[in-house]
Amino acid sequence: MERVLYEVKRVVVGQDAFLERILVAILAQGHLLIEGVPGLAKTLTVNTFAKTVSGSFKRIQFTPDLLPADLVGTRIFNPKTSEFSTVLGPVFANLLLADEINRAPAKVQSALLEVMQERQVTIAGETHAVPRPFLVMATQNPIETEGTYPLPEAQVDRFMMKVLVGYPTEEEEFVIVQRVTGMPATAAAVADTAQLMALQAQCRQGYVDPALVQYAVKLVAATRDPVRCGLPELAPYLTFGASPRATISLIEGARALAFLRGRPYALPQDLIDLVPDVLRHRLVLSYEALSEGMTADALILKILQAVPAPSKPLDRHVQLAAQEAN
The missing domain is CATH 3.40.50.300 (P-loop containing nucleotide triphosphate hydrolases)
Incomplete structure (x- = not known):
């Protein structure tokens, strides 16, 4: 890389x-x-x-x-053979x-x-x-x-x-x-x-502590129900929060970023660095947020400040390794 x-x-x-x-x-x-x-x-x-x-x-x-067939492909009739043939589009x-x-x-x-x-891609049932x-x-x-x-x-x-x-x-x-x-x-x-x-296969073998997964879950949950997460002031600005795909992307992205940084395990900073990029397009802002000039990035920053990152994400992993060594 x-x-x-x-x-x-x-x-x-x-x-x-x-x-x-x-x-x-x-x-x-x-x-x-x-x-x-x-x-x-x-x-x-x-x-x-x-x-x-x-x-x-x-x-x-x-x-x-542009037409959908210009992307995925279509079926074309061949008059010489009186048969239809599939022409695949540029998505392949x-x-x-x-x-x-x-x-x-x-x-x-x-x-x-x-x-x-x-x-x-499914073309004509195939x-x-x-x-x-x-x-x-x-x-x-x-x-x-x-x-x-x-x-x-x-x-x-x-x-x-x-x-x-x-x-x-x-x-x-x-x-x-x-x-x-x-x-x-x-x-x-x-x-x-x-x-x-x-x-890609080597990257997927990187270790992600359960504490980091829980941290990602809490961050995404705060976009759906900010009142429950102690952020009632954000509730009027959010119509819809992020889906579970956001949580999955945070973990996969943190593991890949840790891999690029030369580590076989992810740290909270790896995840935090990717939070704005993963969440900004998934938040549906209310009319009130748009009228007040509130952006998705500003809301994400408030959520990051309110949801604490795990202080010792690999602590449990270290304890288990010590027990095995003894």
């Missing part, structure tokens, strides 16, 4: 947190929703990652006239880039529901499995509302994380201009899909 990151950094300048979240999503086998204004190298970053892993890569430019790839995903209507976006959850590993990375633009459609809640919940990409610093922008206006840099393939699947 360090070699993959090195190759990407030859092309992409800065965006360290964004790149780390992509690696977490790859290791945890989760989908990623990327939001940022135009020109911040969202598409370039995903394209570059695809080049570093020698798997199949497909890019779909979402437009208002290891890495799928859904560019400007909010520019297609809901019926097109809903075509991704099955493949994002079950890694398969099920087709997509290649493994399979990862969807979708980009969207937050500042344009003309010609865009809100993502269905069922689809938003299938994204493991929503990452916000910000502007580069002045120093980074200086390097960006030099790099783009100079000789073009290219990234080489340094890993294949078999290595990637082996890394």
